[in-house]
Amino acid sequence: MKTRTLTSALLSSVIAVGLVGTGSQARAEFPEKPVEMTILFGSTAQTIGQLLADLMSKNLPEPVVPVSRAGGGGAVGYQYVQSTDADGYNIVWNSNSISTSYHGGRIDFDYTAFEPIAKISVEVPAIAVRADSGWDSLTDMAADIKEKGTKLKVGASGKGSFTHLTTEAILASQGLTDMAVHVPYDQGRAPVELIAGRLDAAVQWPGQFISHHEAGTLKILCVTSAKRIGQLPDVPTCEESGAEGMDITMWRGLAAPAGTPMEVITKLEAAAKAAAESDEFKEAAQTIGFELDFADHATFGELIARDDADIAKLLEDVGLKAQ
Structure with missing residues (x-):
């Protein structure tokens, strides 16, 4: 009886140790x-x-x-x-x-x-316009819209998205909040909508605009970070373009x-x-x-x-x- 009891106890200990070891090994091998x-x-x-x-x-x-x-x-x-x-x-x-x-x-x-x-x-949002817009800065864009008294058709991703939030901040910096219409568009369509003339300006990630900017069909007015970005060293920050204190990334x-x-x-x-x-x-x-x-x-x-x-x-x- 004592032998069987001792054997059972040893067996239980071995099983317990084995289970603990298996658990530790499983955690060590994440992911399985x-x-x-x-x-x-x-x-x-x-x-x-x-x-x-x-x-x-x-x-x-x-x-x-x-x-x-x-x-x-x-x-x-x-x-x-x-x-x-x-x-x-x-x-x-x-x-x-x-x-x-x-x-x-x-x-x-x-x-x-x-x-x-x-x-x-x-990633740093950028605002782009058509190359033939005549605008070289945010200040130019705002002055032209105010002088003409027209609505700026500005595109960004859906309402409440980060690019929409950035758009609202840019508009507010230029006093254009009530003189703009937000036009949401599907992912990746900002350059197409701009070139086709369905938008006057668009806010999106630079990667969508760079090839068009280099080809001369679109112009990136500025990027919203406090410093210029490596991919676009010649493009000013939005603060340099007329949006005082802007730093959005x-x-x-x-x-x-x-x-x-x-x-x-x-x-x-x-x-x-x-x-x-x-x-x-x-x-x-x-x-x-x-x-x-x-x-x-x-x-x-x-x-x-x-x-x-x-x-x-x-x-x-x-x-x-x-x-």
Whole structure:
């Protein structure tokens, strides 16, 4: 009886140790299946996200699979990822849109519903017009519109989107808020709409305008960051063009549902860092038109919190903050 009891106890101990060891090994081997990366937008956001996913896959034992879940200015994708298990197998290619979506009333949770993984890049909105518009600056554009007393047809992504918010800030800086008509358009159509004359001006990411700007069919008046950007060193900032104090940029990065284990976050962060620092990603930054700006999960989290407060104020200032 004593022998059987001792044998049973030893067997139980072996099983318990084995289970603990298996659990530790499983955590150490994350990921054991593909990681799904939700992409919120098309155009350059999708291009960069897909490249990032591909390069991260080279630094993980399982692939990172990009899945488009566009709609609602990012709300559709955020709602999906926020509802998934906090295990690292569902992440989102996120941006300032988490704050515009929340403060704009499209989702009922804020940035704290997600655990930051890493900041990857920065994109700077640009405002472009047709090359034959006769406008060389924001000041020129505003003066002409006011003199003629006409409405400026200005395009951006859907209402409440980051480019729409940027558009409203530009218009306000020139006293054109009541003299403009916002024309939403599908992703990637800004140059087409401008060239066709259905828009007088458009606010979008520089990558959509650069080839047309260089070809002489469109003119980029300015970029909204505090400093000129590397892809367009000869294009002034909007502050230089007449918008005093303007500094609006969009960061992009990765996040997972809140509660995701830190060991999982750090593995994803390491894969993202290796991808972002690769020659292929650096070359894409120049070709597509974005600035590489990696930050670890802790630094990224601090930025998101600061940025959230700034976006809430900006939305309130232009009358787009949900009550």
